[in-house]
Amino acid sequence: MMTSAIALAALLAAPAGAWAADAGAPAPAAQPDEQAATPEGLADIVVTAQRRSENLQRVPAAVTGLSSDAIANAQINSNEDLQFNVAGLTFGQQTGVARVNIRGIGLESITSGADASVAFHADGVYFARAAATAGVFYDIERIEVVRGPQGTLYGRNATGGSVNIIHQGPTEEFSGYARLTLGNYSRIGFEGAISGPIVPDRLLARVAVKTNDRDGFGKNLATGKDIDDQKLRSFRATLDWLPSDDLKVRLWGDYHTEDDNNYPFHYVGPGGRDRNKPASIFGFLYDTDGTIMPVGIALAGFQFGDPQDELRIRPPRRRTRDIYNNIMPINDRTFWGVGLDVTYDISDSVSFRSISSYRDTYWSLFNDLDNSEVDWTRIRQIEDAWQFSQELQLSGKTDRLTWLVGAFYFREKIRDGYFELFFPAFDDGNGSGRLFLGGSTDTDAYAAFSQVTYEAIDNLNFTVGARYSYEKRGVDHSRIFAPFGWNFTEQESEGFSAFTPKFGVDYTTAGGALLYATVSRGFKSGGFNLGGVPGAGLTATTAAYDPEKVWSYEVGFKNRFFDNRLQTNISAFYLKYTDLQVSKIENNLVVVENATNAKIKGVEAEITFLPVDGLTLSLTGNYLDATFDEFFSDDPTTLDEGTVDLKGNRLPSAPKFAMTFAPTYEFTLASGAKLSVRGEFIHQSKKYFTPFNRDNAVQVGHQRYNANIGFDSANGRWSIDAYIRNITNAVHFSGTVINTEPVGFTRSAYLEEPRTYGVTLGFKF
Template sequence: MNRTRLLASAGAMAVTACMAGAALAQDKPERAAATSLEEIVVTAQKRTESVQNVPLAVTAMSGHDLVKAGATNIEALQTMVPNLNLGQQLGVARIALRGVGLDNLSTGAEGSIAFHVNGVFVSRSASALSSFYDLDRAEVLRGPQGTLYGRNATGGSINLITRRPDSDFSGYLNATAGNYHRTAVEGAINIPLGEKLAARIAIQTNDRDGYGRNIVTGNDIDDARARSVRASFLYKPGENTELLVVGDYHRENDHANGYHYLGGAGFTAAGQPITPYGLAFGGVVAPSRRDIANEADPVNRREIWGVSADLKHMVDQWTFRSISAYHYTNYATAADLDSTSFQLAPILQSERAWQTSQEFQALYDTDRTHAILGAYYFHESIKGGIADPTNDIIFGGPGVLRQGYFAGGSLKTKAAALFGQVAYKATDRLSLTMGGRYSWERKSIVDLLQFDLTRPYVLGAPVIPQAVCAEDLPSVPGCKPQESWSSFTPRASLDFRLDPNTLLYASVSRGFKSGTYNLGGVQPAIAPETVTAYESGVKAEMFDRRLRANVAAFYYDYKNLQVGKVVGATLLLENAATAKIYGLELEMRARPAPPLEIGLTGSYLHARFDNYVSVDPSRPAGDGVTFDHGAPAFDNAGNTLPQAPNWTLSLYGEYSADLSVGVLTFRGDSSWTDKVYYTAFNRSDVAQKQRAKLNASVNFTTSDKTITVTAFVRNIMDKTYVSNAFVSSALVGFPINGFLEEPRTYGVTLGYSF
């Protein structure tokens, strides 16, 4: 599907919606409620309000919307949110909004997009894939959000809000069976425990065979074995006080997240291609991208759990809130760095993280003034590393697997912030918002780098580092194992209500992501990155709320980008100079007739480096420029930022037919994404070309809404697309390793509600 045809179809759909809406506007007023779009209520600004009244670029999906769209994981959001790009590497979510994202996967790496569950910031990107069930809604805020949220973020925030307990005894159970022998169960039960206390227990299981196999062992890979449970308790001792306590647990134990071989990327200084060493030594790769050829199967083990307590107390126009949380993440993965059947360099990655946070808020609400004042404290301790046992045949040895490479250690973070925002309604139409945030952060490390070709590999053998950066230990010259950073980031916005259904707004804000360390690099700390963001937009509802159209335009001045790359055996992190980002986003939904709903989401993004010169180890000849120390390098000025496609477009249509026994609903979705680069060097062999996807479903719901039956098919054309890729280490001859999106899947879901 080419872009011109898709854009033409989108335009036709939009025109059709407007014309149909205009015709329906002549209907009697009493029909408006039956044909109007669902109002979505959000808490993006820490108060309950319609998403159409929020002067921010925010996309909100109700739990009902997510179920209709078949969104079963966070990756499904990228077809519903403009300029959102999602991928993963070794089970770690790579989230980018408007070109601002995560480009470092070393131990302790933290993304530029804040991820929240029930108001609690979750630091580890490996945890972002575990909470997508029994949701009340999902909110995605684009742009810096430091004046509203405890944890600062340069790119935006993803907020998942789970369903709260209430006073009714109710519940549901959904069971799914599909291809690849998939079986999945999701359910919840709501239990009132007296007049003041209620509980809700939710579960999710997901099991399936692999999307591919390891042709060496014959076993499935990219399978799933996951279990999740969440318990929520809501206590209301009085009319003005409530306490919400939520505990959750998630685990996985399968053979997912292995590397797929995507080709060779290395060249000599003379420009001759390098054969990846696993192939040069007699190994093979799988003929199909879905399969792998590794001497051992991939391993994915993770355990994630946490508990939070959200206490609210209201006094007149004031609401005082305390959010306390603890979160634990432990994961271990095993893959194959050379991606061949030759035992050259298996890769083992593990991370354990303990996180505590405390946030206090004071909110003030009147007819004309909405204010929030907050204080936030965050502490995290992380231990882990990446190990690459190395076959000494690479260096002319007899072919013994040695202890090889290890990069890791421990990282501790302490952060504190004061933040606040005041929105004042100067007139019935005009409002002014001012806010600011002061952030302070300190990181300390024990940074270890080992490259040991003397000891045979033994799992669990102690690390004997060749380079260390740590307090109270002999360290490399220039090592500074502790750094602190601070920043003040303001925000100002103006919004004007053109009429009761049309909101215009403009804002300027700054975002700050603290400096950090790249464990294993044994290098100085990386400087903070900052974004100055300018945004304007319009939110409108027309024809008795049968047509909704939101448009946002933005411009970012992005400085000191934290960019990662593989150098030799080490993943290094460096500050790219600057980037300029601007774009346009459109979200439309229409209900031109009571049984029909259609929607369109589109975005244009221009995300380019201004001046970024860097060495590409896999192409030592460079492109004619030299780095600071004289090495041949590449001038990346004008290159597109990773995970920042120029164009994206998504469409859906839904038609419901009333039957005597219930409602039958047909739904179709399509999405198209422009070319995505996964490296700052904009290599076409480390990218995904333009891609299109089609999904469809049929749902039947009984008249009493107790029983549902849904048949679905996703990725109808069964295309194999790359969700992330990178050029691997010089140790193994620069193969390209990647991860794939799901193939065609189909199945049936039976649901029962009471």
């Protein structure tokens, strides 16, 4: 496959025409797959994916860049929206926690306190808690997605890649904008910012806000109240101090809160099977194939002999988005942080940068675990964490040499876990029916890194990088089961270290084509299954799991043709994982275990074509072959099967094919105003949500359609945008969970948004 990719790149490079834009020259930010058209063709975009400003087409790596205009045109308001605009990226969510996957690797564990394999950065700050990323999607200058392991420059937990959000900064001129959105489900959304000088040329400030209120996408038919509604508030303030031309100091703070009935469990059927049909206090009924009937469903009135007829106990579910639970979901989230970014130009060729940050994350979600109107089992999941990070960088450039050295320190403390309250009707008010699994985690991480690029001859560069990481983790396990008076605790600690090098070569042909090849290593720290106390009797589980390691081999090609009107960015890759971390729900506990080996290979393409002025055709797509090479495990939901060989099974959240085709047509009216029309056709093949590749946890292949129309006044100050997303109102799963045996293996799903439409009124000044 690699040989074929190199041959394809060479073939495409041969007829290429020259294209404007020096690699180091400033360029307007624009989206590579939907860039602004200019008289010379497609515009350029500058990114900082390699910790320095570069033209995207000169970066020897698989990087997607999205400008602020592109973000607005594509209605990117969340991680979920991002997946339709980046090749190789998929998204899922469970309990409101973003599960971003790149090339089949991402956030595998659904428990609070879990670490993702795709790093997330906002303004250079690493976000350890995936849930907290929901508070950054507004007032954005650009988004950069770096695909593939990033062990050298990004380090911690970037074995899948990195998503980088860069927010708008203060301006020297007084300016701002306001956007009001009105939509179905009674949506009222607002986003706006004010920016300008406090002391001209010395002290600049910017304040941005975002709010969103809407009714629920469904109802709890047992209570008559809305679920999947939203009420969020976000705020960010940024201050730039410019004491001299060589020194820039940026201070910022942000705050985000949610208080609604979002993220409920949607019951989608039974999920357990035991063809031996033993007597069980948890599995009340069995179908002919051994399907286990969930406890709450059975108690609520299923007829013996007809256990699959879900409609016997609840009204016909004309809307799949409804639930029928005795309690309402309660979502409570607060994220905030402060940061300090200091940049000092020591000389014309050497620069120093320091990024310091403190972040606090709290979220709590209360749900009905048995998915029925019977008051059988309730669950409350909590994540309460704070982190401090400090990164130092020293970089420089000469005629032939570009270099960077740095150091990184990270400190985090997490208190997390979940409470399950069994048979609440019999609770004495002191938690007599309560099970708690969780505890606290302390992490200290240290790293030193460097990357050097040397131009051996004109247009031929060699890159060498390396990072040494050391991480120490300590945990306090807690497992309490009140009915029996059990209270187990245990403390553990362990250190993990890794050396992650990178080797690369890139060459720019006379025609302007960039060819590159890289070999790199990635590392994700090991950890502990919090709450899993060895020898504790009920639901005892071995607690520790090993680090995840990967070697990555990638080749790529970037070029423009036809007088700068066709852009093709193609990459092919092969990833070899050792001790890949995967998870399952076993004995009331989310258990992370290590798959011995996994292999991932694939091809990604981002193509933009400007056939005539005003018409832009963009296509992003990927082919992914992501399978386990050696892995034995037992599926807790199939009690009769035992340990199975998972070799050849696809990795979770790794569809074989995915693509987005987005034509955009923009034209100028006689008045000087501009009108634009955009459509999106999205296809994604089948993806599984567990390594067992069973139909009880899968999203089948599907299509999705989005569209919007935009109008901008001649002076550029006023705008009106109308949008419609998920035009066919299809129901797609963004994640499924098969819950534990005490509730009879209920199968719960989290759903992508239904058809939404609305109008956004905008004003700039």
